[in-house]
Amino acid sequence: MTSAWVSSRLGVRLTDGPRPVGAGLSSLVGLGVRRNPRRAHLLVSAVLGKHVPTDPRLVYGSGLLLGELVRARLRGEEPVHPGSLLSDALGGVPGAAAGLRDLMRAPRVPVDAVVLGYAETATALGHSVADALGGAYYLHSTRRPVPGFATYGGFEEEHSHATSHLLLPADPAMLDRDVPVVLVDDELSTGRTVLNTIETLHAVRPRSHYVLAALVDLRGAADQARMDDLAARLGTRIDAVALAGGHVELPEGILEAGQALVAGLSGGSVGLGGRSLAVARASLEWPTGLPDGGRHGFLPSHRTRLEKDLARMADVLAAELDDVSRVLVLGFEELMYAPLRLAEALADALPSVDVRYSTTTRSPVLAVDDPGYAIRTRLVFPSHDDPADGPGERYAYNVAPGSGQRGFDQIVFVVDDAGDTVALAHGLLERLRALAPVLVATVPAHRRDS
CATH class of the missing domain: 3.40.50 (Rossmann fold)
Structure with missing residues (x-):
């Protein structure tokens, strides 16, 4: 993915960190500019399938790979490594995306868990993680109230432009079981959203193990210490897994600079044009x-x-x-x-x-x-x-x-x-x-x- 345009104009930099599955942060995400006063930059994923049309087998294979990291953590074993398949698929090598998907969907020992995905970007990602676990119940948050479904819990996403999330399970008893809870998002920036969710869920039904799962983990030492402090305070275990780690270097005044940049550009919207096809x-x-x-x-x-x-x-x-x-x-x-x-x-x-x-x-x-x-x-x-x-x-x-x-x-x-x-x-x-x-x-x- 490319970040050159944003880096040259706003001074934002991506720095690679751990790469447990062979691909680095800068291969998995590029940079965009948000129209949002809370946060100037956007990480544009190469494997999420939200903002960039992507081979669906790469999207699903990457989600299954994240789920394999979760499964291995829950079982206390080493995860299956994709070798060069993820990097090759990101590079467009023919057959690599299908190969990654096929490797990751091979049968393994199933694990029971509750998997929660965050709307809107991580709904399919959370599904894929649950698929990889084999025995998991999956629920994603939603911003759409639906008649007949009672709210189990809600939470706020710190940097989102639309913050009201609802959990609307058809069977709340599926959330009240004594199994690990896996919280899935496309990125962990500070981790505040998932920690807030853990506190909300733990107040309703305490659990012994939570796992945070994301495509990329950008948290710093203070963020990770906050997670450890919450685990100690609640008397529980909280782990985190990601396809890649690293951090985003943000210069001083990035919010103001981003807003000025947005204001000075038309925004690239595409008009209707003259065609009207079937x-x-x-x-x-x-x-x-x-x-x-x-x-x-x-x-x-x-x-x-x-x-x-x-x-x-x-x-x-x-x-x-x-x-x-x-x-x-x-x-x-x-x-x-x-x-x-x-x-x-x-x-x-x-x-x-x-x-x-x-x-x-x-x-x-x-x-x-x-x-x-x-x-x-x-x-x-x-x-x-x-x-x-x-x-x-x-x-x-x-x-x-x-x-x-x-x-x-x-x-x-x-x-x-x-x-x-x-x-x-x-x-x-x-x-x-x-x-x-x-x-x-x-x-x-x-x-x-x-």
Whole structure:
């Protein structure tokens, strides 16, 4: 990933630290600039599939690899090492992403745990960690209140622009078991958010072991000491694992400099243009009763059922794609796991096609069409799922090609039925169809009666 543009203008630097799986911090993330008064910089992940269209097998394989680090820590054994597969996949070596995914999904001794992922960026990452554990119950936080589901707990994300997180399990008893709790986020910057969550959860039901899991760990000595102090105060054990460590060097006045930089640039938003290509729909026949993700809980039996139907659903999508060589499967905000697994299965079904995966987001980030910057373009469109905090702008990054980049031949947009609205048709779909033909695949949002 590239950080040159931000480094040269704001003086922000990435410094590599521990690399337990062979890839360093600067290989796993690049730098962007936030439109956020709380934090000037953004770490843009090369393996998360949020802001950058990525091979879905690299995304899923990296999540499984993080889960393997967790599994090994919980069992007190050495994790399976990927060798050069992660570094090779990041470098675009053919077959490396699929090789990483295949190595990491090989059967291992299952581990029971409660895995919690943070919305919106880590919903699929948390799912992947739970998949790697084999016997874990998975739940991700959400900003979408759902009738019929009571709140188990909430917490605040320190640097986020939208801070209200809810835990809405369909079966709260699954959270009240005497098993380790694994908290998954894309990055550990200070660790305050996860420590706040531990305090909240521990007050409801004390536990003996917590594990923090992130793609990258940027915490300093004081942050790690804060974690150790909390563990001692609560009388529990708290561990942390990550694919890579390091730190971000921030110069004095970075917030003001970042805001001035944003104010002085247009932001790289892409207009509609003159084209209006086809929008079609695919009927996935999503398995009846299968949750669309972990908003209300996802069991190992749910994953087993999904695995049985993935190839069939990917074939449904593939049958609708004609004469394509580059396809984007685009997910919808918190709905990251179902699109990821569909994209992964589609990539397997169409080996000659370059299948990529990313998702829309509510996070405002500066886009700059420069090869040294991680986010080249952005699409801006109105929210389309009647959000609880009111209507607002939403974004899709790097979907439109930057200067000198090749666009996508087809875009497959995977959305839940709560977001499949008139506002979607008049907003995001209009922007997508200006770039490429669009295939919409709708999955049913899990409800209390389903």
